[in-house]
Amino acid sequence: MRERDVIKFLSEKLPIGDDCAVISLKKTNLLLTTDMLHRQTDLPDGMTPYTMGWRAVAVSLSDIAAMGGRPLGVVIALGAPEFERKFLEELLDGALACCDVCETKLLGGDTDRHSELTIVTTALGEAQKPVMRSGAHPEELVCVTGDLGRTAAALELLKAKEYEQANALLRFTPRLREGQALAPLASSMIDISDGLVRSLYQLGEASQVGFKIDATAVPFALEVEELARTQDELFEMGLFFGEDFELLFTLPQERLLDARRACEFTVIGRVVPKGEGITMQLGPERIVLPDRGYEH
Amino acid sequence: MRERDVIKFLSEKLPIGDDCAVISLKKTNLLLTTDMLHRQTDLPDGMTPYTMGWRAVAVSLSDIAAMGGRPLGVVIALGAPEFERKFLEELLDGALACCDVCETKLLGGDTDRHSELTIVTTALGEAQKPVMRSGAHPEELVCVTGDLGRTAAALELLKAKEYEQANALLRFTPRLREGQALAPLASSMIDISDGLVRSLYQLGEASQVGFKIDATAVPFALEVEELARTQDELFEMGLFFGEDFELLFTLPQERLLDARRACEFTVIGRVVPKGEGITMQLGPERIVLPDRGYEH
The missing domain is CATH 3.90.650.10 (PurM-like C-terminal domain)
Incomplete structure (x- = not known):
C-alpha cells in the first residue's frame, strides 16, 4: 500500500484527520501528537546531532502550533544501534534549546536499541478552541x-x-x-x-x-x-x-x-x-x- | 554507552525517573508516556499482528496504570518497510481491542517508511494523585x-x-x-x-x-x-x-x-x-x- 492509501485506511478506522488528536477536558482541550524521524529519510548525513534534537522537538510542536495550541510539554524517545555520549549530549542540547525557545519543557526521555537511528517525539498541548482542518469556506x-x-x-x-x-x-x-x-x-x-x-x-x-x-x-x-x-x-x-x-x-x-x-x-x-x-x-x-x- | 548509563545520563538532564511524565493542571495531573517496540527485540517471529497491536497499546497503558492513572487516549505510529493491508488491519484490530478492554480510545495513527518494523505508542492519562516511585519507606x-x-x-x-x-x-x-x-x-x-x-x-x-x-x-x-x-x-x-x-x-x-x-x-x-x-x-x-x- 502507498502511504496515502495507508492514511486513508487508517482514517476509516480512527478519528484522524488533524495535526493532533484532540481530547476534551472540562475547561480546555488537550492536543496530543507523535512524530517519528529516522535516519534514511529525515536525518540526512551532515545534519548535526544538535539540529536533529532541535528538529525532532520542533516537528511535534509544529503540530501543536497548527491547531492554535499552547505546548504543555514534550517527551522524546531515541532508538539507535549505539549510543555515544557526545552524540547524545548534543542531540539533547538541541532538543532542550528548541523547548526553551518555545517556552515549554522536555519532560521525559527514553532510549532503545534500534538498527536505524530513530527519534520519536510526543508533544502535549492545550487549546480552548483548537483550529481544525475542516473549517474553510469558499470566498475566504x-x-x-x-x-x-x-x-x-x-x-x-x-x-x-x-x-x-x-x-x-x-x-x-x-x-x-x-x-x-x-x-x-x-x-x-x-x-x-x-x-x-x-x-x-x-x-x-x-x-x-x-x-x-x-x-x-x-x-x-x-x-x-x-x-x-x-x-x-x-x-x-x-x-x-x-x-x-x-x-x-x-x-x-x-x-x-x-x-x-x-x-x-x-x-x-x-x-x-x-x-x-x-x-x-x-x-x-x-x-x-x-x-x-x-x-x- | 550501556542503556543503564544512557538512562542515568538522561536523568541528569531531564526530570525523568517515573513511568510517565507528570504535568500538573489546575485540578488534576496529566500523565504522558511514549514507548517504542521494534522487530528485533520486542516483536519476535510468531507474534501475530493482532498481538503486536494489542501489546503496543498495553505497554503504554501499563505506564499509566503504574502511576494510578485513568487513560484519556492513545495514539499509535507505525514504521515499516512495507505496509500490507491485512497486516495493518489485524494490527489495528489488536490495538483497538486493547483500548476497548481498557475503556479508552485510539485517537490517532500515523505511518512512516522504516527499515525495521517499529511501533510507537503514546498514552495520555490523568491522576488526581499520581503514585510515584519515590514514596517507599522501611517497614512497608x-x-x-x-x-x-x-x-x-x-x-x-x-x-x-x-x-x-x-x-x-x-x-x-x-x-x-x-x-x-x-x-x-x-x-x-x-x-x-x-x-x-x-x-x-x-x-x-x-x-x-x-x-x-x-x-x-x-x-x-x-x-x-x-x-x-x-x-x-x-x-x-x-x-x-x-x-x-x-x-x-x-x-x-x-x-x-x-x-x-x-x-x-x-x-x-x-x-x-x-x-x-x-x-x-x-x-x-x-x-x-x-x-x-x-x-x-
Whole structure:
C-alpha cells in the first residue's frame, strides 16, 4: 500500500484527520501528537546531532502550533544501534534549546536499541478552541506564514557541503506564537509538513473546498530562489517538497485586518467551491496543481 | 554507552525517573508516556499482528496504570518497510481491542517508511494523585499483582511453535483497574517492565530504600513453573526477564486490609533501610539480588 492509501485506511478506522488528536477536558482541550524521524529519510548525513534534537522537538510542536495550541510539554524517545555520549549530549542540547525557545519543557526521555537511528517525539498541548482542518469556506482568503522551500534548500546545501548554512535552515522555529494569535481568527489551519500543495489537498478534503492560488503571491524562501535554476525547480522546492512547517490557514476576508495585527503572513489565494479543484494562476494560465508531495 | 548509563545520563538532564511524565493542571495531573517496540527485540517471529497491536497499546497503558492513572487516549505510529493491508488491519484490530478492554480510545495513527518494523505508542492519562516511585519507606510491605514470567514463558512457547498459547500470554491486560484502586493506598508503584529485580532497584533508587524479598512468596506464573527445568531457570524467567507488566508497589502495613478489598495481589517482602541492599531470603540463605534485568 502507498502511504496515502495507508492514511486513508487508517482514517476509516480512527478519528484522524488533524495535526493532533484532540481530547476534551472540562475547561480546555488537550492536543496530543507523535512524530517519528529516522535516519534514511529525515536525518540526512551532515545534519548535526544538535539540529536533529532541535528538529525532532520542533516537528511535534509544529503540530501543536497548527491547531492554535499552547505546548504543555514534550517527551522524546531515541532508538539507535549505539549510543555515544557526545552524540547524545548534543542531540539533547538541541532538543532542550528548541523547548526553551518555545517556552515549554522536555519532560521525559527514553532510549532503545534500534538498527536505524530513530527519534520519536510526543508533544502535549492545550487549546480552548483548537483550529481544525475542516473549517474553510469558499470566498475566504488562503494564507501562509513565513516563506517556503527552506528544507529543500537545506538539503541542496548539505549536498554542496555547506553544512553550517544548511543546519541553520533546518532549525526552524515552530510557529506557536502565530498559531495562538491566529486561533480566534482562522477558520482552518494545518502545518505544511508534506509540501504546500499536498497540504492544500488535505485542507480541501477536510473542509470540502477547492483553492485558487496566485503564483506571484507565493513567498519562496530567498535560498530557494537562489538555488533553483528553472521555474520547475522553484516550484518543486517551494510547492511540493515540504518539511517547511509554516502554517497554512484560511481567513474570512473581514478578519484580515485583525489577523495582520496578530502576526505576519502572506495571502496567497482564495478558497473556492470544491468543484473548481485546486489550481494556480500562473500568468495567463490557470494550471491544476497535481496532488502529490513529500511522502515520508 | 550501556542503556543503564544512557538512562542515568538522561536523568541528569531531564526530570525523568517515573513511568510517565507528570504535568500538573489546575485540578488534576496529566500523565504522558511514549514507548517504542521494534522487530528485533520486542516483536519476535510468531507474534501475530493482532498481538503486536494489542501489546503496543498495553505497554503504554501499563505506564499509566503504574502511576494510578485513568487513560484519556492513545495514539499509535507505525514504521515499516512495507505496509500490507491485512497486516495493518489485524494490527489495528489488536490495538483497538486493547483500548476497548481498557475503556479508552485510539485517537490517532500515523505511518512512516522504516527499515525495521517499529511501533510507537503514546498514552495520555490523568491522576488526581499520581503514585510515584519515590514514596517507599522501611517497614512497608512489598507487593505485586498477578504472577511473573509470562512473557519469558511466551517466548519459550514461540520457539516451540506453540503459537496460540504464546500469543494469548503476550496479550496481557494492563493493570489499570488495580492501579487506580491502589492509588490512594500505595506509597510507591512501578510496572515490572524490566524484570522484578530491576524494578526493585529502580524503586529502591527513587525511594532511597532497600528490599528483602521472600522467595517462597513470589508468585511465578504456572507456565513458568512448567517450563523451567531448574531453580535458576525459574528465577531467570520470573525474576529477571521482565516484560511482565504487573504492578510492583509498597504499602504501609496498616493499609493492608483496605488494599485487599481494593484488588488481588501478593505480599512478597518488606522495605528495609537502603544500607541493607536488595536481598532475597531463599531457605536459610539471604542472597543479594544482582542489579540486572532485561535491557531493551
